[in-house]
Amino acid sequence: xxxxxxxxxxxxxxRIAQYRDQVARRLSGELTEAEFLxxxxxxxxxxxxxxxxxxxxxxxxxxxxxxxxxFAHIARKYDRGYGHFxxxxxxxxNWVELEQTPDILTDLASVEMHAIQTSGNCIRNxxxxxxxxxxxxxxxxxxxxxxxLRQWSTFHPEFIALPRxxxxxxxxxxxxxxxxxxxxxxxxxxxxxAGEIGFKFMAGGGMGRTPIIGSVIRDFLPWQHLLTYTEAVxxxxxxxxxxxxxYKARIKILLKAIGVEEFSRQVEEEWADLKDGPxxxxxxxxxxxxxxxxxxxxxxxxxVDVVAQQxxxxxxxxxxxxxxxxxxRAGYAAVVLSxxxxxxxxxxxxxxxxxxxxDLADRYSFGELRVTHEQNIVLADVEQARxxxxxxxxxxxxxxxxxxxxxxxxxxCPGGDFCSLANAKSLPxxxxxxxxxxxxxxxxxxxxxxxxxxxxxxxxxxxxxxxIGVLGVDKDGSEWYQVSIGGAQGNHAAxxxxxxxxxxxxxxxxVIDRLLQVYLRERFEDEGFAATxxxxxxxxxxxxxxxxxxxDTGRLIGEDEYV
Amino acid sequence: MSDAVKNLIIKGREVVEDDWQVLHLAEPVEGAPKKDxxxxxxxxxxxxxxxxxxxxxxxxxxxxRAAGEIAVWIGSDERPDAIKDELDQFxxxxxxxxxxxxxxxxxxxxxxxxxxxxxxxxxxxxxxLRDQLFSMQRVxxxxxxxxxxxxxxxxxxxxxxxxxTYQASVDQKLPLFRRHARNVGVNVNHTGGDAGYGx
Numbered sequence: 001x002x003x004x005x006x007x008x009x010x011x012x013x014x015r016i017a018q019y020r021d022q023v024a025r026r027l028s029g030e031l032t033e034a035e036f037l038x039x040x041x042x043x044x045x046x047x048x049x050x051x052x053x054x055x056x057x058x059x060x061x062x063x064x065x066x067x068x069x070x071f072a073h074i075a076r077k078y079d080r081g082y083g084h085f086x087x088x089x090x091x092x093x094n095w096v097e098l099e100q101t102p103d104i105l106t107d108l109a110s111v112e113m114h115a116i117q118t119s120g121n122c123i124r125n126x127x128x129x130x131x132x133x134x135x136x137x138x139x140x141x142x143x144x145x146x147x148x149l150r151q152w153s154t155f156h157p158e159f160i161a162l163p164r165x166x167x168x169x170x171x172x173x174x175x176x177x178x179x180x181x182x183x184x185x186x187x188x189x190x191x192x193x194a195g196e197i198g199f200k201f202m203a204g205g206g207m208g209r210t211p212i213i214g215s216v217i218r219d220f221l222p223w224q225h226l227l228t229y230t231e232a233v234x235x236x237x238x239x240x241x242x243x244x245x246x247y248k249a250r251i252k253i254l255l256k257a258i259g260v261e262e263f264s265r266q267v268e269e270e271w272a273d274l275k276d277g278p279x280x281x282x283x284x285x286x287x288x289x290x291x292x293x294x295x296x297x298x299x300x301x302x303x304v305d306v307v308a309q310q311x312x313x314x315x316x317x318x319x320x321x322x323x324x325x326x327x328x329r330a331g332y333a334a335v336v337l338s339x340x341x342x343x344x345x346x347x348x349x350x351x352x353x354x355x356x357x358x359d360l361a362d363r364y365s366f367g368e369l370r371v372t373h374e375q376n377i378v379l380a381d382v383e384q385a386r387x388x389x390x391x392x393x394x395x396x397x398x399x400x401x402x403x404x405x406x407x408x409x410x411x412x413c414p415g416g417d418f419c420s421l422a423n424a425k426s427l428p429x430x431x432x433x434x435x436x437x438x439x440x441x442x443x444x445x446x447x448x449x450x451x452x453x454x455x456x457x458x459x460x461x462x463x464x465x466x467x468i469g470v471l472g473v474d475k476d477g478s479e480w481y482q483v484s485i486g487g488a489q490g491n492h493a494a495x496x497x498x499x500x501x502x503x504x505x506x507x508x509x510x511v512i513d514r515l516l517q518v519y520l521r522e523r524f525e526d527e528g529f530a531a532t533x534x535x536x537x538x539x540x541x542x543x544x545x546x547x548x549x550x551x552d553t554g555r556l557i558g559e560d561e562y563v
Numbered sequence: 564m565s566d567a568v569k570n571l572i573i574k575g576r577e578v579v580e581d582d583w584q585v586l587h588l589a590e591p592v593e594g595a596p597k598k599d600x601x602x603x604x605x606x607x608x609x610x611x612x613x614x615x616x617x618x619x620x621x622x623x624x625x626x627x628r629a630a631g632e633i634a635v636w637i638g639s640d641e642r643p644d645a646i647k648d649e650l651d652q653f654x655x656x657x658x659x660x661x662x663x664x665x666x667x668x669x670x671x672x673x674x675x676x677x678x679x680x681x682x683x684x685x686x687x688x689x690x691x692l693r694d695q696l697f698s699m700q701r702v703x704x705x706x707x708x709x710x711x712x713x714x715x716x717x718x719x720x721x722x723x724x725x726x727x728t729y730q731a732s733v734d735q736k737l738p739l740f741r742r743h744a745r746n747v748g749v750n751v752n753h754t755g756g757d758a759g760y761g762x
Contacts, residue, residue: 005746007739010727018724022694030713038664039694121664151729151739157701158673158732161666227730227738238670239642273678278731278741285740 001062001368002147002292004112011154012109015116019043020102027099042160043101044092044118048418051095054104055118060128060146060170061089061371065358068369070111072354078104083354085339085347087411087462088167089127089371090118094418116154121162123153123234127169129177130372133293134334134380136326140189140197142172144289145226148281152227159234163241164249166234167206174491179373181205181213181493182465184251185233190220198222203233203263204255207459211495212252215260217267223286227279232271236263247457296366296381301331304384318402318440319391325378333384335365337377337394338401338409342434345427346412347375356397364390373462374411376404406443407451407516408434411462415455415472416479422455424472424479429453429508436509446516449529450489465489467529468515469496470508481508485515485541486533494530499542507550514545571715572686573696573707576722578715581708585611585636585657585688611636611657611688618645628653636688639667647679655684655706663690669702676703676733696721703733 004012019039026036040046044055056071071091075083078100079093086092096104108114117124126146133141149168153159159166171178172189180186186202199221205214221229237251240258255263307317325334337357340346349357357377361369364386365379372378377399382390394400403409410433413419415426430453437443452466463469469484480502487496503511518541523532533541572581586605589595600615605624611634617624627633629652636657637643643650650656656675658668668687675681686706687699696707700722709718731738739745 007727007729007743007745011725011729014725014727035663035692035694121666154729155698155725156730157698157728158669159666160698161664161669235670235673239667243665243667278737282740288740288746 001064002059002143002289008112008151009109012112012114012116015114015155016102016105016109019105023098023102038120038161041120042117042122043105044115045096045098045101046119047420048094049416049420050418052098052101053092053094053418054096054101054115055086055090055092056108056113056115057118057125058090058113058371059150060126060132060143061130061373062132062143063369063371064111065361065367065369067111067113068354068358068361070107070113072351072358074104074107075351075354077107082348082350084345084414085349085371085375085377087373087375087413087460088118088125089130089373090125091371094414119165121164121166122160123156123162123166123168126150126153127167127178127183127373129171129173130370130378131177131325131334131380132172132370133295134327134329134332135173135175135177136328137174138172138328139174139191140172141290141293142170142178142187142189143293144286145172145187145189145199145223146170147289147292148226148286149230152230152279156234159238162234162238163243164246164251166237166251168230176490176493179462179465179489179493182207182211182462182489183214185230186214189223192220196222199226201229204252204260206250206252207462207464208250209247209457210250210253210256211459211464212256213493213495214252215255217260217264224281225275226281228274228277229267229271231274231279232267235270236266240266295329296368298329298332298381299383301329301383301385303330306384306387310388315402316388316391318444319400320387321444322402322404322406323400324387327381329381331384333382333387335379335382335387335390335394336372336404337379337399338403339376339399340403340409340434341398341401342408342438343431344398345414346410346430349377353397353399357399360390360393374404374409376409402440403443405448405450406440407437407446407449407512408443409450410434411450411452411466413454413460415453415461419455419460421458422472423457423474424455424481425505426453426455426461426470426472429470429472429481429505432505432509433512436513446520447526447528450487451512452487462489463487464495465493466496467533468512473502475502479505481505483511483515483545485538486530488528488530492530494534497533497538499538500546503550510550511545515541518544570708570711573709573715573719573722574684575705576719578719583609583611583634583655585708586613586616588613588615605633608632609654610634611655611686614638614641614643614646637671639665639671641671643671643675643679650675650679650681651683653683655686656681657686657688657708658704660687660689660691660695663692663695665690669698672699672704673702673733693718693721697724701728701732701734 025031046053168185169178169180169183170187182205188200201218202214242248323336365381370378412430416422450467452462453470454461454463455472465487471482482502484496484498488494589597601619617635631654634655687704688708
């Protein structure tokens, strides 16, 4: 993985000094809260309901074991013994003190980490495929390009006060596992007919209040032009993105307002001044970064049928089926450690688990880990022959729930329990659904499905692209949940459709159950939930869900509209 | 020249006295009535006038500009293209930051310096605070009328926060990777875990 050189270290060190001074000026009253707000946000520090939350950048989700240990250390020393992995492949700590945040950054810098631009109206952490470098269907490893973008966007002087936040995702495999279509910029690394590397360049995707699938603004951008072209996009957005309404300020609204053609024309016009300029990437610079992402010292191994070796062990077979992913090298596999154990908030890990995962990485996977945008952890380079041993260890630490891609592998934001933006709690909904469908056999029968829960319209829980999406809404001061179905991420990204009036928290497990009943009744073999919805439409689901009142021990609950 | 108001601004990296005043079409409060650029009176003295005023009162103000008494400021929702052929004839060009969270001025400045090739004084005015100065200097500003309720000598420190930057801009035409050989002495091999390092 990438390692800092003297310049990376210098910039992070100077950043800590700058931030430490900003905190001191805030504490002395020299900076007002309104003035401090954008400064602390650009350093990932949010004020939540109960305390400050600090979000730490995990560039494209890649972690060294020493970095994971540092998270454990931060959880113990500055927080309450746990942390929360996010849908942006980052980690956040929910209980930090403002006064201690500069010290946390100093600790982080010792392992080449920071919290720069993890929030605020600037270019955020670039996200990518958690299986980058090892995926069997990978065309080109996207991580070097993500790293080049990280450096270029870090403290970019022109793009620090954008109309709104700006998120870039990059994918280099046949299957998109980085949800590029719902990002402000979504890049796919491709080869053209001549075999040259470049990007299919998408812009204007996003979730939030107005979910939109991104548009391709350039079919093939040669890799040398990645930074200059991105700069042109940013300059158009910075100047012409709306600033009068924060819900209409994302680049997707600009693209929608002026049209893809006009937007592309403006970008080309800006680009004309930049193309082939000094920010054009050189072969030497790209090779320098690519060198950091060379494969580890794999052994020459043959594939092993590990399930056959453990005949009759259904629990292990389930885990292999769900939590172990194919690897481009024979004899190796990528393993997903599930952070979705029923009873634990999705994405949460304790300090003890973090230390343990770091140990597993050292002992099984060349000392590296990845954070997925579905809020799990991946050990990307495990010898197949050692999978059983790894499973036993992971199981003992509550990290082997065989549910990856299944119903209880939910994406869920922290919601109203923590976040001051939320309209409704999301964690209790996730917990109630997880409890209701805890039976792993039933989950395996249902098969792959994405249940995504957001506590508000900002859509941190990616509800728009869930097979089933749940959105917390506020009505007259009470919490309700709106349900949409048929959303999808990946190559067939789609925005889910709302099925009807919203539900109370108590009704939600039954709503999910009814939706699943319709799906199981109607699906063709192996047909995914979103595909079934697309084929038969929302109506059959809607009719069945609202056919009879959903009661709680005989008492009518929920909205009156359908009673 | 009349009795000019002496303000302090930052020029280059020094605090200096300054006798320019900024003319506004409206009081800087929400919903204040806007005066007509065609009829607003530009008083005696050195004034930085709104772009719209310059465009409609140009004939009237030309002589005063030639005497070094009229400059122009560009709002964050305006573009300098209308004056691109005469930029160098102004004693200075200012770009307004109505709020420190409005970052359009950075791109405006960048384009004035690069695309329009302006070489004279480029001044940031409005809600200009210490923590923006480093970026402002990078995109081509060389003068800063910082908010008068803050200590301008403290604000100076904002110009020297970083000694290195990754990307090219107006101040530094080459990105880091074209200026320095990187990774010198850095081992890029897989090192695996480094238990406890730094904790």
